[in-house]
Amino acid sequence: MTSPNRPRSFQEVILRLQNYWAGQGCAILQPYDMEVGAGTFHPATTLRALGSKPWAAAYVQPSRRPTDGRYGENPNRLQHYYQYQVIIKPSPASLQELYLGSLRAIGLDPMIHDVRFVEDDWESPTLGAWGLGWEVWCDGMEVSQFTYFQQVGGHDCRPVSGELTYGLERLAMYVLGVEHVMDMPFNDPDAAIPLSYGDVFRQTEQEYSRWNFDQADTDTLFRHFEDAEAECARILGADETDSAGRRIPMAHPAYDQCIKASHVFNLLDARGVISVTERQAYIGRVRALAKACADLFVTTDAAGAQA
Amino acid sequence: MPDLLIELFSEEIPARMQSRARADLKRLITDGLVEGGLTYASAGTFSTPRRLVLAIEGLTAHSPTTREERKGPRVDAPEKALEGFLRSAGLTRDQLEKRDDKKGQVWFATIEKPGRPAAEIVAEVLESAIRNFPWPKSMRWGDGPLRWVRPLHSILCILTDETGASVVPLTVEGITAGDTARGHRFMSPEPFAVSGYEDYAAKLRRARVMLDQDEREAAIRQEADSLAFARGWEIVPDDGLMSEVAGLVEWPVPLMGVIEERFLDLPPEVLQTSMKEHQKFFSARNPKTGRIEGFVTVANIETADDGATILAGNQRVLAARLSDAAFFWENDLRDAKAGMEEWAEGLKSVTFHGQLGSQADRITRIAALARKIAPLVGADPDQAEQAAQLAKLDLRSAMVGEFPELQGIMGRYYAKAAGHADAVADAARDHYSPLGPSDAVPSAPVSVAVALADKIDMLTGFWAIDEKPTGSKDPFALRRAALGVIRLVLVNHLRFNLLNTIQQGTRLVQQQRFLAAVEDTGADYEKAAAVLGVSADTLKDSKNAIRRDLLSAEEEEVERQKLYEMMPAVEAAAQKLFAADADLLAFLHDRLKVHLRDQGIRHDIIDAVLAQPGNDDLVQVVNRATALNEMLKTEDGLNLTQGLKRAGNILAQAEGKDGVEYSFGADPKFAETGEERALFTALDTAEPAIRGAMEAEDFPAAMTAIAGLRAPIDAFFEAVQVNTDNQIVRRNRLNLLSRIREAGRQIADFTRIEG
Structure with a gap:
């Protein structure tokens, strides 16, 4: 890991990934502006994996998993973290090679590391989605998830998208040789104002951990869930033709409500107010929304549907 | 070839x-090739993570030419018929032959199918194999329609003979077969052409791929052992892990690492499980300390720094994992030493099954049942009850939350930490056993009591709510629970009436249902009674009795009987379910049959024994069946069965006709022949011998005694006509036959023996 090619900061890892995938022809998108549990929820993945239109995108997605909050004390666990997401449709034959190129780009040379593709099938019950692939191991550590999408929102993916997800903090900690996430240099350590990951996020981890576990008002959250669910259904049920007679189905606005419901469910889960049996029911309700959004999206231009 | x-x-x-x-x-x-008319000498298969390989030696170059003769219409048949025949045979008229047949002259066709070259057949068979491969899960990729386990990149398919190698022409969805292979993904990625299996395997090896998975396993084993040996350690064998690891690498490079001192006090099972599950490491044990002190990870690459970077990385990941484990262990120990009350409390909110309450409810039932079982298995009732109350608490521990497979194992550590007796702590570990037909069966009395209670509660609970296994569906693994009960009883030679214990279990399920109804309604007896369909007064009376029976340890058995009288509604509900218990016993009998069949005892023999009273004493059932099985292997035994059946049939016919049961009063003075008298004498000797042996449960002796009747019975039927005109003699003979039937019934229901 003492290669001269080694990045010096968290942001350098991200920037190198951005450059690498831009160089491979991906559209570099920005994070989706809503709270999500993983980069997969970004409509650039969930919805764009549907339909026949080719697609290639890469982006950083801030992700929130309220139950993983540890008040910033655990060296590896955060309730807010970053994923790097790449999605290419149809999946190119060289996707594994492209992926390995991205590891080289951030200073992980597969000639001195042990890079392995270990079976790990991916399933998202809330999105009604699944795929086959691997978790990629580097020296025994999982550094990425590599998936060929087979179904999303209950629809068969044709063509199939290849999806890569990097857990950025963990990957960067390994590349930079840092033991505790909060100690990781965020910008260049030699910068005039050097900032660590802790300088940026320690306080927010504390605040959100408290709010997620103890303070989030569950009555309000339950209401938000119901509202999002109802609004999603309403949007989906609206006439596809607007007052001017144009066909404008609203798959994306509806899907936003689905994302919202999913995140509210995660918050309720962290508050411990959802029992084991109710859990399945809530997941089923979110999945129903995701499926309905997918059903609508596949009828639209962006999915390659013929008018 | x-x-x-x-x-x-x-x-x-x-x-x-x-x-x-x-x-x-x-x-x-190979099936496809043979079906296509080819033969081969031998076939070998190999796999690595990236390739699936088949090498066949001595394949025939062509399928043989085949001739088929087909009979056509008669020569004088209408022209249309002949034309149809020619079309179907694909021949012209001059190729036909006239032959004489019984009914005159008939057209005959000889259709010759030329053999096909092997390449053609191979191409078809391989394409079909690729398209129809039975992967447990397969996928599509890119924009193609093909399915494979993961994207399929290339097909190598060559036939090699003296003249050299030739590629089998074949294209599947854009992938054209060729003669090139690739080596190790990183160490030797360039493609190379191959001319046959030997060449292929040799070039692969140069390209850093060890093709044969067995060879990879052996290489890993040898290198891991020698790395361990160098430190005076030994590798903990794990075949499952070995085959998995060998399937993850093309070029195995074992590397040994040392576990940091601060983690060495973790239980060895924790170290082993964490390393295996998360990182696929082998554990290395120091025989001097008995501790797991090191690990072997198997890399897939030789590096310039001899694996130093790889090992350092793995070590880092391990440290992070074990820090988590150590954190769990310390927290759990603190909770354990504090009495595990929080865990017990926590299990109240874990649903076991919607209709069977929480895990805490289940533990209450198991504890009460374990207490009742304890005297039957030689365990101390207090210990059994306590052990049952502790046995599942570790389900709430952080460690078991992380590693569910450590349930019970951690329970034992925590119970010990809490200061409980070894017998009690061991039950936490052992009460889940036996899990399979070859799993070890616990023998310590307290463990046996809790293990039985655990399984019987599963069975009675799900039988009470009518959730029985059907066909291939057994979501609650009740067949396994039933086999567990059977093996616990048989291996430990436990003598008791299982039905009684099952009914105890059912009673507990009902008692708890009543209590739950009271609690769920906030002690509103009217409401609770309505839910249960009983009167509120009955319920009030019952409640305290239930509490005493279910939750307290003080009562003696006699007192318990009084308690049941004090809860008539519960008893009535339980009694209703005793019919289900009979069904449950029949289910256990079915599992017993399967279990004994595997040990070579025929199902009809077990049926014959199960038809006898006392069939819920499984040890006795098995002893009887074994003795009967042995006897039926002898010639006497076989013939005796025939004689007993014949006696039974004649009796049944006569009894049906006469409308009476012949069961008493055979008198030797009406005997007319020597054979008849001899049978009287033989029965006089055999009857007390059989009865005595059965009472003493000396089943082999009983079998010997009854087998002694074979010769006199055979001689009797040879010499004597039972249904004679003399009614007195006939009745006497029928009554004599009934003595034979009775003798048989002492041992088994011989009518159920087949053959």
């Missing part, structure tokens, strides 16, 4: 699927 080499080169195949895939590839291809 050409050799065939096939390599299907893909992205990484899951390790667990490789072994099946090798067998499937061999089966699909």
Whole structure:
């Protein structure tokens, strides 16, 4: 890991990934502006994996998993973290090679590391989605998830998208040789104002951990869930033709409500107010929304549907 | 004779699927070739994470020419019929032959099918194998329609004979077969051409791929052992892990690491499980300390720094994992020493089953039942009850939350930490056993009591709510629970009436239902009674009795009987379910049959024994069946069965006709022949001998005694006509036959013996 090619900061890892995938022809998108549990929820993945239109995108997605909050004390666990997401449709034959190129780009040379593709099938019950692939191991550590999408929102993916997800903090900690996430240099350590990951996020981890576990008002959250669910259904049920007679189905606005419901469910889960049996029911309700959004999206231009 | 080499080169195949895939590839291809008319001398299969390979030696170069004769219409048949025949045979009239037949002259066709070259057949068979491969899970990729376990990149398919190698022409969805292979993904990625299996395997090895999974396993084992040996350690054997690891690498490079001192006090099971589950490490044990002190990880690459970077990385990941484990262990120990009350409390909110309450409810039932079982298995009732109350608390521990497979194992550590007796702590570990037909069966009395209570509660609970296994559906693993009960009883030679214990279990399920109804309604007796369909007064009376029976340990058995009288509604509900218990016993009998069949005892023999009273004493059932099984292997035994059946049939006929039961009063003075008298004498000797042996449960002796009747019975039937005109003699003979029937019934229901 003492290669001269080694990045010096968290942001350098991200920037190198951005450059690498831009160089491979991906559209570099920005994070989706809503709270999500993983980069997969970004409509650039969930919805764009549907339909026949080719697609290639890469982006950083801030992700929130309220139950993983540890008040910033655990060296590896955060309730807010970053994923790097790449999605290419149809999946190119060289996707594994492209992926390995991205590891080289951030200073992980597969000639001195042990890079392995270990079976790990991916399933998202809330999105009604699944795929086959691997978790990629580097020296025994999982550094990425590599998936060929087979179904999303209950629809068969044709063509199939290849999806890569990097857990950025963990990957960067390994590349930079840092033991505790909060100690990781965020910008260049030699910068005039050097900032660590802790300088940026320690306080927010504390605040959100408290709010997620103890303070989030569950009555309000339950209401938000119901509202999002109802609004999603309403949007989906609206006439596809607007007052001017144009066909404008609203798959994306509806899907936003689905994302919202999913995140509210995660918050309720962290508050411990959802029992084991109710859990399945809530997941089923979110999945129903995701499926309905997918059903609508596949009828639209962006999915390659013929008018 | 050409050799065939096939390599299907893909992205990484899951390790667990490789072994099946090798067998499937061999089966699909060789079956197809044989069906196509080819033969071969031998076939070998290999796999690595990226390739599935089949090498066939001594394949025939062509399928043989075949001739088929077909009979056509008569020569004088209408022209239309002949035309139809020619069309179907694909011949012209001059190729037909006239032959004489019984009914005159008939057209005959000889259709000759020329043999086909092997390449053509191989191409068809391989394409079909690829398209129809039975992967447990397969996928599509890109924009193609093909399915494979992961994207399929290339197909190598060559036939090699004296003149050299030739590629079998074949294209599947854009992938054209060729003669090139690739080596190790990183160490030797360039493609190279191969001319046959030997060449292929040799070039692969140069390209850093060890093709044969057995060789990879052996290499890993040898290198891991020698790395361990150098430190005076030994590798903990793990075949499952070995085959998985060998399926994850093409070029195995074992590396040994040391576990940091601060983690060495973790229980060895925790170290082993964490290293295996998360990182697929082998554990290295120091025989001097008995502790797990090191590990071996198997890399897939030789590096310039001899694996230093790889080992350092793995060590880092391990440290992070074990820090988590150590954190769990310390927290759990603190909770354990504090009495585990929080865990017990926590289990109240874990649903076991919607209709059977929480895990805490289940533990209450198991504890009460374990207490009742304890005297039957020689355990101390207090210890059994306490052990049952503790046995599942570790389900709430952080460690078991992380590693569910450590349930019970951690329970034992925590119970010990809490200061409980070894017998009690051991039950936490052992009460889940036996889990399978070959799993070890606990023998310590307290463990046996809790293990039985655990399984019987599962069975009675699900029988009470009518959730029995059907066909292949057994979501609650009740067959396994039933086999567990059977093996616990048999292996430990436990003598008791199982039905009684089952009914106790059912009673507890009902008692708890009543209590739950009271609690769920906030002690509103009117409401609770309505839910249960009983009167509120009855319920009030019952409640305290239930509490005493279910939750307190003080009562003696006699007192318990009084308690049941104090809860008539519960008893009534339980009694209703005793019918289900009979069904449950029959289910246990079915499992017993399967279990004994595996040990070579025929099902009809077990049926014959199960038809006898006392069939819920499984040890006795098995002893009887075993003795009967042995006897029926002898000639006397076989013939005796015939004699007993014949006696039974004659009696049944006569009894049906006469409308009476012949069961008493045979008198030797009406005997007319020597054979008849001899049978009287033989029965006089055999009857007390059988009765005595049965009472003493000396089943082999009983069998010997009854087998002694074979000769006199045979001689009797040989010499004597039972249904004679003399009514007195006839009745006497029928009554004599009834003595034979009775003698048989002492031992088993012989009518159920087949053959």
